[in-house]
Every structure is written in structure tokens, then in C-alpha cells.
Amino acid sequence: MSLAAEAFVSQIAAAEPWPQNATLYQPLREDQILLSDCASSLAVQAYLRMCGLPVRVCCRANAEYMSPSGKVPFIHVGNQVVSELGPIVQFTKAKGHSLSDGLDDVQRAEMKAYMELVNNMLLTAELYIQWCDDTTASEITRQRYSSPYSWPLNHILAYQKQWEVRRKMNAIGWAGKGLEQVYEDVSQCCQALSQRLGTQPFFFNKQPTELDALVFGHLFTILTTRLTTDELSERIKSCSNLLSFCRRIEQTYFEEDKDSQSAGSQYSRGPSLF
Amino acid sequence: MRGQGAEPLLCWGGDWDLPSVHTESLIVLAYAKFAGAKLTVKPVDWTWRTITAVIPQLNYECSSVTEPTQILNFLRKNRFNADYELSAKQGADTMAYIALLEEKLQPALLHTFWVDAENYSSLTKPWFAAHSPFPLGFFVPGRLAGAALSRILLTKAEAPLHSITEVEGKIYSDAKECLNLLSHRLGTSLYFFGNAPTSLDAFVFGYLAPLHKASLPSGQLQQHLKQLHNLCHFCSTILQNYFTEAGRPHSNQDAVDANLQKLTQLVNKESNLIEKMDDNLRSSPQHRLNRAHRPAPKPSFQTAGRNSTPA
Numbered sequence: 001m002s003l004a005a006e007a008f009v010s011q012i013a014a015a016e017p018w019p020q021n022a023t024l025y026q027p028l029r030e031d032q033i034l035l036s037d038c039a040s041s042l043a044v045q046a047y048l049r050m051c052g053l054p055v056r057v058c059c060r061a062n063a064e065y066m067s068p069s070g071k072v073p074f075i076h077v078g079n080q081v082v083s084e085l086g087p088i089v090q091f092t093k094a095k096g097h098s099l100s101d102g103l104d105d106v107q108r109a110e111m112k113a114y115m116e117l118v119n120n121m122l123l124t125a126e127l128y129i130q131w132c133d134d135t136t137a138s139e140i141t142r143q144r145y146s147s148p149y150s151w152p153l154n155h156i157l158a159y160q161k162q163w164e165v166r167r168k169m170n171a172i173g174w175a176g177k178g179l180e181q182v183y184e185d186v187s188q189c190c191q192a193l194s195q196r197l198g199t200q201p202f203f204f205n206k207q208p209t210e211l212d213a214l215v216f217g218h219l220f221t222i223l224t225t226r227l228t229t230d231e232l233s234e235r236i237k238s239c240s241n242l243l244s245f246c247r248r249i250e251q252t253y254f255e256e257d258k259d260s261q262s263a264g265s266q267y268s269r270g271p272s273l274f
Numbered sequence: 275m276r277g278q279g280a281e282p283l284l285c286w287g288g289d290w291d292l293p294s295v296h297t298e299s300l301i302v303l304a305y306a307k308f309a310g311a312k313l314t315v316k317p318v319d320w321t322w323r324t325i326t327a328v329i330p331q332l333n334y335e336c337s338s339v340t341e342p343t344q345i346l347n348f349l350r351k352n353r354f355n356a357d358y359e360l361s362a363k364q365g366a367d368t369m370a371y372i373a374l375l376e377e378k379l380q381p382a383l384l385h386t387f388w389v390d391a392e393n394y395s396s397l398t399k400p401w402f403a404a405h406s407p408f409p410l411g412f413f414v415p416g417r418l419a420g421a422a423l424s425r426i427l428l429t430k431a432e433a434p435l436h437s438i439t440e441v442e443g444k445i446y447s448d449a450k451e452c453l454n455l456l457s458h459r460l461g462t463s464l465y466f467f468g469n470a471p472t473s474l475d476a477f478v479f480g481y482l483a484p485l486h487k488a489s490l491p492s493g494q495l496q497q498h499l500k501q502l503h504n505l506c507h508f509c510s511t512i513l514q515n516y517f518t519e520a521g522r523p524h525s526n527q528d529a530v531d532a533n534l535q536k537l538t539q540l541v542n543k544e545s546n547l548i549e550k551m552d553d554n555l556r557s558s559p560q561h562r563l564n565r566a567h568r569p570a571p572k573p574s575f576q577t578a579g580r581n582s583t584p585a
Contacts, residue, residue: 105458106458106459106461108455108458109455109456109458109459110367110370110459112374112378112451112452112455113367113370113371113373113374113455113459114370116370116373116374116376116377116378117369117370117373117374119373119377120373120376120377121373167428168428168429171421171424171425171428171429172425172428172429173341188369189369191366192365192366192369192370193366195362195363195365195366196363196366196367196370198363
């Protein structure tokens with residue numbers, strides 16, 4: 001989205017209140033969505049719940065191609081479509097819903113820095129494990145990614161995506177890393193997050209911010225997703241305060257689903273942490 | 275390894291009042307100064323290594339380390355640690371801010387120096403062409419520019435095959451926001467974590483110094499940086515304190531020597547004091563009793579310790 005368009009959107013956005021029929025689109029939950037997309041989607045859902053904005057989750061096999069940026073998840077609010085957490089945060093802010101208004105300049109800098117740490121380390125590690133580890137790519141990723149399509153399109157799309165991700169890893173210097181090194185990076189990132197969180201309930205004490213939503217989205221997804229090995233989730237489990245942080249957010253913001261799971265549309269993926 | 279000066283560090287040479295014009299090389303050079311590691315710096319300029327080596331590269335006992343993060347880790351393992359006094363939380367902050375720099379500032383910097391047509395043709399390309407041996411001067415700048423462009427597109431473009439104009443606005447607004455955040459974080463302090471520079475300072479310096487010093491014909495990011503006085507002052511302070519005789523390996527030596535001199539003076543003073551107190555004790559009638567407890571040396575040792583920390 002260009003800057004002019006962005007400014008224009010936020011102008012219009014400010015005028016309208018949040019509608020009841022807002023929808024979040026993501027790939028099919030049971031047999032298509034990948035670890036990294038699931039984490040991003042959960043982060044957005046957590047963020048909207050923290051803001052108290054209702055959203056209906058809708059699974060579509062072609063969500064990736066519906067999204068304006070080619071990335072999932074995206075939300076459809078009124079007559080606007082916004083994708084990814086960063087722009088969605090700006091969009092809700094334009095509508096008068098913000099979680100980080102109470103922070104001062106230095107805290108906001110810190111929040112943005114830690115959000116980039118999560119994107120730079122956890123998200124990249126998820127992509128690496130999905131697409132660059134040969135076992136995971138062949139046993140899980142390519143099958144799931146291409147599950148809605150028939151032969152030969154399934155192979156073409158999966159290999160095209162894999163090629164794309166590998167080029168990106170090459171460009172940022174991750175291609176030369178081994179799997180062990182990537183796990184080590186994830187460990188370091190989790191330790192940094194754990195140190196920053198300390199004994200507080202949220203990263204900036206009492207109030208949750210978009211950083212909390214992002215961290216929750218990634219950690220919870222890694223903890224509850226089965227991969228070829230448990231190595232990745234084991235790395236997170238060594239930080240006990242991050243585990244209780246995930247439980248706390250799940251309890252506070254996703255609890256009511258457990259009672260009304262049959263009503264269904266909302267959030268019901270995988271096992272919970274309890 | 276300490277003090278031998280046997281590890282040659284390959285990096286791009288200096289210009290524009292900087293010890294190196296290359297961000298990654300600058301990060302390593304600055305960190306080495308902060309940690310007091312004496313590296314033999316070998317500029318790659320005018321050698322074939324401009325095309326064969328990954329720069330910066332630290333060679334040590336037949337093995338070589340590339341990339342700033344790896345080289346910094348290597349130096350830390352060899353007891354050259356500028357982050358020794360940081361708390362665990364400050365260490366976490368360091369990681370986070372380095373990620374912020376890499377995600378938000380680096381794409382716009384690459385664009386400013388390598389993709390922006392005006393800057394590339396009048397500053398970057400001539401410099402790198404002139405510092406490569408014949409006939410590499412025809413290849414090296416183009417190769418580096420291609421790498422920069424593909425890195426921006428692969429990491430920031432929303433879909434593959436997008437053109438660069440579609441991401442330009444986004445990466446520059448991200449970078450300006452990042453500069454503002456850094457400026458807020460630095461505030462009025464000298465370095466990011468108090469009075470001593472650490473690895474985060476090395477990274478910020480590496481990213482900002484070329485932007486601060488280069489004479490760019492088209493520099494919207496540079497204009498923005500100029501308005502953030504504390505960041506400009508931060509770059510100048512590091513250049514002044516650690517690179518005054520740019521490129522000369524001894525420039526840090528003087529600072530170390532001065533500190534050593536201060537320390538020696540302090541220790542001398544303290545030992546004089548101890549002697550005096552000892553004399554006093556000896557002359558007192560109950561000296562045998564008191565000497566068993568050794569009350570005198572302890573407090574004076576503490577003062578020495580406290581005084582020497584900032585040095």
C-alpha cells in the first residue's frame with residue numbers, strides 16, 4: 001500500500017466505527033495452514049481481542065491470494081481490507097482503538113524493538129524450519145501448503161513457494177546456517193524475551209500491548225503445533241515465565257471459546273496449554 | 275591472543291572522515307576499539323579480495339569468521355567483551371535494538387547508497403570502482419548494488435516480482451521512524467547504556483556514521499538524521515574518542531595508557547595511605563591486637579576499587 005493510499009485509508013477509517021461483521025481470513029485451519037501463518041494469524045486475533053474488537057475468523061483455501069499483500073492473515077472491515085499485524089495496528093489506531101497510547105517515547109521504542117526481534121528471529125526461524133529443513137519441508141510443509149490443489153498444480157505451487165523462501169534466506173544470510181544454529185538463535189531470542197518480561201504479567205506491566213499479542217501468537221503456536229521433532233517447543237519450555245505468560249493470555253482472552261467451541265467460528269485450533 | 279595483534283581483519287578502507295565507508299566493517303572496527311582488542315586492519319582496497327572475500331572477515335589460526343555478529347561473538351569468546359557490565363535485561367535490549375536496525379533502517383540505507391540512482395552514480399559507484407583493482411572496478415560496484423537491491427526486494431517487497439518504486443515509500447518511512455525511536459532511546463546520555471560504549475553502540479554507529487558523513491546528492495534520510503541532534507552528536511563523539519587518528523591502530527592505545535597512568539597514581543596514593551596508617555598503628559600501644567584484625571587495608575582497597583571503575 002502506498003503512503004498516500006495509507007493516509008487516505010486512515011482518513012476514512014477514522015470516520016466509521018468498528019462494525020459487527022468484521023472478518024479475519026486465514027488458510028484452512030485443519031489441513032492447510034503453516035506454522036508461521038498460524039502464528040501471525042493468532043497474533044492478530046489476540047491483538048483484536050485485547051482491543052475488545054469482535055472479529056469472525058473465516059478459513060479460505062485461497063486466503064493467500066485474496067490478501068492485498070499476499071500475506072495472511074488479513075481483515076475485512078466495512079469496505080476496507082488490511083493485512084498483517086503492523087498495518088492492522090495502525091488501522092485500529094485510526095479508529096480510536098490503541099493499546100500503546102499509555103507508553104512514553106522510550107517505552108514505545110522498546111516495544112517496537114522487541115517486535116522486530118520477534119519478526120527477525122522467531123518468524124524467520126519458523127520459515128527456515130518449514131521450508132529449508134528438508135525433512136519438515138517434505139513431510140509436512142509442502143503437503144499442507146498444497147493440500148487444496150490437484151496435480152500438477154500442487155507441486156508447482158509448493159516448490160515455487162519453497163524457492164521463494166530459500167531465496168529470501170539466501171539474501172539475509174540464513175541459508176548457510178544449520179538447523180542447530182537456528183535452534184540456538186530461537187533459544188537466545190526466547191531468553192531475551194524472558195529476561196525482558198521478568199515477573200511482570202505483561203511486557204509493559206499491567207496493560208497488554210501489541211508486543212504481547214505478537215509474542216503470544218508465535219510462542220503459543222510453536223508450543224501447540226506438532227512438527228517432526230519437539231526441539232523448537234523444548235527451547236521455549238526452558239523459559240518458565242514465557243509459558244505462564246502464554247497461559248495467562250489464553251485464559252484472559254481466549255477462555256470463553258472453550259465454553260462455546262461448538263458455536264464454532266472463532267478460535268479452536270489445536271490443544272490448549274492446560 | 276591478547277595484545278599479539280596477529281589477527282588480520284579484512285575490511286573496506288576509510289574515507290569521508292570515517293575509518294571505513296562500509297557499515298559492517300565499521301561495526302567490527304568500533305566494537306574492537308570499545309573492547310580494547312588490537313586488530314591488524316587490512317583494507318581490501320585495490321586487491322582481488324574485493325571480489326573473493328566476504329567483508330568484513332577476521333582471520334585467526336587458519337580459520338576465518340565473517341559477519342559482524344559472528345566476529346563480535348568470536349571477540350567476546352576471546353575475552354574482548356565490551357558488554358561485560360550489562361545486566362541480562364540490557365543484553366536482551368541490545369538484541370532487540372539490533373533487530374530493529376536490521377529490519378527497519380538497513381533497507382533504506384541500502385537503498386540510499388546503492389539503489390538511488392543519483393547517489394549511486396555520483397558517490398557509491400565511483401568510490402568502490404576507484405578502490406577495486408583493474409578490471410574489477412567494472413564489476414564490483416554493480417555486483418554490490420545488485421546484492422543490495424535483491425535484499426531489499428526479497429525482504430521488503432510484498433510479493434515477488436514487485437518493482438522497487440512500490441516499496442520505496444514504505445522503507446523510507448520505516449527508517450525515519452526507526453531513527454526517531456533511536457533518538458528517543460538515546461535521549462541525552464552519551465552512549466546507549468550509560469557512559470561506556472557497548473556492542474549496541476557499535477551497531478548504531480556502523481549504520482549511522484556513513485549516513486552522517488557521506489556527501490549524498492540526494493539524501494532525504496540524511497536530512498532527517500541531521501535534525502536528530504543527539505544521534506549526530508553520538509556519531510561525532512565516537513569518532514572523536516575512538517578514531518581521532520583514523521585508521522591508526524594506536525589511537526586507542528593513548529586512552530588506555532592514560533587510564534593506566536591514572537590507575538597507577540591512584541594505587542600509589544592508596545599504598546602511601548596504607549603505609550601511613552600502618553605506621554600509626556605500629557606506633558600505637560595496642561598495635562598487636564589491632565593488626566590481627568587488619569582494619570586499615572580493607573577500606574582503602576575499596577576506595578581504590580571504586581575509583582578505578584570509570585577509568
